Amino acid sequence: MIFGYAKMAITLVMIIGVGGAIAYVYKLRADNAVLKANNMVLEQSVESQKKVIEQQKKDFETILETNKKLTTLSNNLQKELNDLDKRFTKQGRDIGKTAIAKDKAIQRIINKASVMALRCVEISSGSPLTEKEINATKKSEINRECPSIANPNYVPY
Amino acid sequence: MFLTSCSSIKKIETFFTPVERERLNLVEPVLPKLEKIKWIVITSENADEVFAKLEEQGIDPVLFGLSDNDYQLIAKNFSQIRHNLKTKSEIIKSYKEYYEPEKEK
Numbered sequence: 110m111i112f113g114y115a116k117m118a119i120t121l122v123m124i125i126g127v128g129g130a131i132a133y134v135y136k137l138r139a140d141n142a143v144l145k146a147n148n149m150v151l152e153q154s155v156e157s158q159k160k161v162i163e164q165q166k167k168d169f170e171t172i173l174e175t176n177k178k179l180t181t182l183s184n185n186l187q188k189e190l191n192d193l194d195k196r197f198t199k200q201g202r203d204i205g206k207t208a209i210a211k212d213k214a215i216q217r218i219i220n221k222a223s224v225m226a227l228r229c230v231e232i233s234s235g236s237p238l239t240e241k242e243i244n245a246t247k248k249s250e251i252n253r254e255c256p257s258i259a260n261p262n263y264v265p266y
Numbered sequence: 267m268f269l270t271s272c273s274s275i276k277k278i279e280t281f282f283t284p285v286e287r288e289r290l291n292l293v294e295p296v297l298p299k300l301e302k303i304k305w306i307v308i309t310s311e312n313a314d315e316v317f318a319k320l321e322e323q324g325i326d327p328v329l330f331g332l333s334d335n336d337y338q339l340i341a342k343n344f345s346q347i348r349h350n351l352k353t354k355s356e357i358i359k360s361y362k363e364y365y366e367p368e369k370e371k
Contacts, residue, residue: 143275150278157282168364175360182356186349193345197338205334209309216307219337226344227300233352234297254345258352 185257193254222254229255289366 197204208215229252232238238259245251245260252259308316308329317327332340 140275143277147275147278150280154280171364175364179353179356179360183349183353186352190342190345190349193341197341203334204338208307208334209311212307212309212312216305219305219307222341223305224302226341226348227302229348230344230351231297231300233348233355235294235355236297255348 182257186255189255189257225252225254228252229259232258 204215232255238261241250242252242259243262246262246264248266250260251263256263256265306316306329308331316329320327320329
């Protein structure tokens with residue numbers, strides 16, 4: 110009788126043990142599946158983060174380049190403003206006195222400059238450059254009021 | 267099925283919201299060709315001649331004048347305005363290129 114109970118108990122323990130082992134294997138399989146899925150998601154996430162970092166790098170480069178471009182433009186325009194000032198006062202020049210002595214010549218000069226200055230406003234507002242303006246390389250061909258924006262191929266000499 | 271749901275490891279969830287902003291697409295204003303203006307240099311010596319010429323051409327003998335110093339100032343002011351206009355125009359262009367780049371084909 111006692112032997113019979115012992116046998117039953119052992120069988121029960123064995124059944125529970127086998128059942129537990131099967132459950133554990135299933136659990137491991139489930140964990141494995143989840144880990145695989147997580148791994149895939151993480152890989153995708155790393156990939157997208159790499160793209161974000163790459164884009165940020167490109168953005169910084171663009172920002173630097175744009176700032177540089179604007180600084181150069183501003184310096185060029187400031188130089189033109191200084192040049193204009195110099196033109197009026199160069200070698201003790203007095204435009205008033207010169208105009209009294211040579212009224213017709215001065216009138217011709219300022220009317221010519223006025224046409225160029227108006228063209229500069231048009232260019233500043235987005236008007237496209239003409240072939241003549243683009244190809245100008247000599248002093249006699251350029252727009253003296255704003256060569257830095259009107260004549261991209263002109264190198265001051 | 268029952269056993270797999272017993273897993274103690276939680277699934278990672280990530281969210282992506284790739285929503286692109288609509289482009290502003292404002293039309294760039296085109297400045298019409300500016301009218302040519304004519305400067306007349308008038309001095310105490312040529313004043314009579316200048317007014318006579320104006321009348322001869324059927325133009326009212328009246329001039330809106332600037333002294334030589336003010337002429338220099340107006341020239342410099344216009345230069346400053348051009349400077350500012352060009353810089354602002356470039357800034358707008360840069361913003362557009364930065365925030366609304368042409369899509370790569």
